[in-house]
Amino acid sequence: MILFDIGANLTHESFNQDLTEVLLRAREAGIERLIVTGASLEGTVAALALAEQDDNLWSTAGVHPHHAETLTEGCLSQLAELAQQPKIVAIGETGLDYFRDFTPRAVQRDAFEAQLQLAADVGKPVFLHERDAAKDFITLLSQYRDQLSNVVVHCFTGDASALEAYLELDCHIGITGWICDERRGKHLHELVSRIPTGKLMIETDAPYLLPRTLKPKPKNRRCEPCHLLEVARVIAPLRGQTMQALAEETTATANRFFRL
Ligand SMILES: [Zn+2]
16 A cells, blocks of 8 residues: 655654654555655755655645745745755645734735745645635635646645635645544544545644544654554545555545646
């Protein structure tokens, strides 16, 4: 079984000590390909450096809504330069996060638009984050959708109407271990079966979102790419699929999405 983790924050400090072992465990679990998320300018530089050392890693280039205030003109032009690198396979993560609201919403919207424009300019896919901001997110994305190639709404946590709107906009949907959370991910159990074949991809968002169904739980509570297996184990029956079939489908979708 071959799996593809489309979102892992491998430059996070929690992986500083043992990244080699983490990647080895991922391989052994069948996670052959990974996209390292770039969530800031420095994070993107680090993610790209990582991807350049490993044939099975690629990265995104972007500034997360939490860091939207750092997206100055200078930062944007450096991102644009990084975006030309062959190992950068998507622009992002970018989008809107009105749940945490770490950054003023108007600043988030400007940074989101600037990165959608960048993706349109470089012709690469976009890796998007949306939390409790569906209305503004859909409005902005709709304005740029025609100029964009592939779009994934990563770590989808929204409701049925948001899912419908994203599919209508021809977006792909990324599902994480959120779906393994009996407190806040239950609604995804029904929604995941509504994502058409060829639109679903899976991810860990490591080191965040350790699947709550995982047994035994690692002592450090850190999520790592090998836990993608648990995400797949939970999703497969909800879509009436074997894990093998789900793995084949989502890996093929990710390869097409990122043009690998
Ligand atoms: Zn995210």
